[in-house]
Amino acid sequence: MGRRSGILEFAVLGLLRESPMHGYELRKRLNTSLGVFRAFSYGSLYPCLKTLVQRGWLAEEPGDEPEDSLAAPLAGRRAKIVYRLTAEGKERFEELLSQTGPDTWEDEGFGVRFAFFGQTSRDVRMRVLEGRRSRLEERLAKMRTALARTRERLDDYTLELQRHGMESVEREVRWLNELIESERAGRDQHRGQTPPDPSDDTA
Amino acid sequence: MGRRSGILEFAVLGLLRESPMHGYELRKRLNTSLGVFRAFSYGSLYPCLKTLVQRGWLAEEPGDEPEDSLAAPLAGRRAKIVYRLTAEGKERFEELLSQTGPDTWEDEGFGVRFAFFGQTSRDVRMRVLEGRRSRLEERLAKMRTALARTRERLDDYTLELQRHGMESVEREVRWLNELIESERAGRDQHRGQTPPDPSDDTA
DNA sequence: GTTTTCATGTAACCCGTTACATGATTCA
DNA sequence: TGAATCATGTAACGGGTTACATGAAAAC
Structure with a gap:
């Protein structure tokens, strides 16, 4: 039924890659650890989990039944459902x-990708950072030409808004440049820290 | 049928306040003059215009019939429809x-408000700017506490992401401070420029 | 023993997009 | 005359939210 793609799926897969969790806890982490981002609601999270299970990306595990595992073994037993990432989900x-x-969901997509950098290889990190940078540069180019075409017939406020917008984007590009530089430096020195693919037990 | 609120309605009202327009041109201006923003599609624009007319915010005007006003007076005559803002729409x-x-749609809403500053009184401008600032400061506070609670169990990348995010917000606050300052200076000097309510023919 | 927090879900809605369809006007 | 662009629209979908409903466990 539900098609589901979107950044929620992405964030869920990423969080579950670190460790299995049930829905409620997942939602909390979506708003703290991944905190910069929007607060997802249960109304979107639980249906999303369902469809991810249907597709085989996730597997349900019977959560740790609290104390009385012999009390009501098959009644309306709807205890915690712990979700675990499958091999396909990892892929x-x-x-x-x-x-x-x-x-790539532009801004939010990058935020999620960056938040999971700790679990990534440097190759992927470089590609994500450079991809983001080039898309920001495209955006800058568009803004500049649009501004050049319309500069005369815009009032001071609109102009100031566009100036500030462009400056923000330029700042992010500089930030990306620093990050890319430090990633490259890390590679050239191939320091002992940050192994390329920690705990890769799928291959 | 359609309920419609959202920032599209807002932007449309604002653009039509400057001068009447037909849908096609409106859409172009949504992506250039108001250029910083997202590109709205016809699929949302035209239905939006319809419901705004239904609510009485807009009025349809028969667009300038090109040349032959006597050719086919009542056939499938579906020429340009020019929309004009009514007094209620202005309110x-x-x-x-x-x-x-x-x-207030947080970020995009502020962008639209700012883009229409040229048509606003200084009172409104001050309120919008200060409102934006206080909401950003709330956001900053939340980010700081969230960071304080989770700093230890976050990897370097997540930390860097949050640091950069907070810095961006702080920069925008400083920008707002400058704008507010210059608005205030303008008022104190009450200079001849920027009359408080240009062409206010509704009251 | 009652309130809070944990935990899972569903139905209705919201605001927008994509893809499609139609036709008039302008320009090469 | 045929292609581009102007101009208006519709149907189906998309990815979320809000509000609601339910119930068990923990805290007071």
């Missing part, structure tokens, strides 16, 4: 992570 | 402009 996450095309 | 726009509550 799917990898795939989403390394996507750098323009259909 | 509605005023109302939306000066709303500073937290239910």
Whole structure:
């Protein structure tokens, strides 16, 4: 039924890659650890989990039944449902992570990708950072030409808004440049820290 | 049928306040003059115009019939439809402009408000700017506490993401401070420029 | 023993997009 | 005359939210 793609799926896969969790806890982490982002609601989270299970990205596990495992073994037993990432789910996450095309949810997509950098190889990190940078530069170019075409017939406020907008984007590009530089430096020195793929037990 | 609120309605009212227009041109201006923003599609624009007419915010005017006004007077004559802002529409726009509550579409709503500053009184401008600032400061506070609670169990990348996010918000606050300062200076000097309410023919 | 928090879900809605369809006007 | 662009619209979908409903466990 539900098609589901969107950044919620992405964030869920990423969080579950770290460790299995049940829905309620997942939602909390979506708003704290991944805190910069929007607060997702249960109304979207639980249906999303369902469809991810249907697709085979996630598996349900019977949550730790609290104390009385012999009391009501098959009644309306709807205890915590712990979700675990399957091997296919891991592949799917990898795939989403390394996507750098323009259909990448622009800003929020980058935020999620960056938040999961700790679990990524440097190759992927470089691609994500450079992809983001080039898309921001495209955006800058568009803004500049649009501004050049319309500068005369805009009032001071609109002009100031556009100036500030462009400056923000330029700042982010500089930030990305620093990050890319430090990633590259890390590679050249190949320091002992940050192994390329920690706990990769799928291959 | 359609309920419609959202920032599209807002932007449309604002653009039509400057001068009447037909849908096609409106859409172009939504992506250039108001250029910083997202590109709205016809699929949302035309239905929006319809419901705005139904509510009485807009009035349809028969567009300038090109050349042959005697050729086919009542056939499938579907020429340009020029939309004009009614007095009620103007009130509605005023109302939306000066709303500073937290239910204000956060970022995009501010962008639209700012883009229409040229048509606003300094009072409204001050309220919008200060409202935006206080909401950003709330956001900053939340980010700081969230960071304080989780700092230890976050990896370097997540930390860097949050640091950069907070810095961006702080920069915008400083920008707002400058704008507010210059608005205040303008008032104290009450210079001849920027009359408080240009062409206010509704009251 | 009652309130809070944990935990899971559903139905209705919202605001927008994509893809499609139609036709008039302008320009090469 | 045929292609581009102007101009208006509709149907189906998309990815979320809000509000609601339910119930168990923990805290007071």
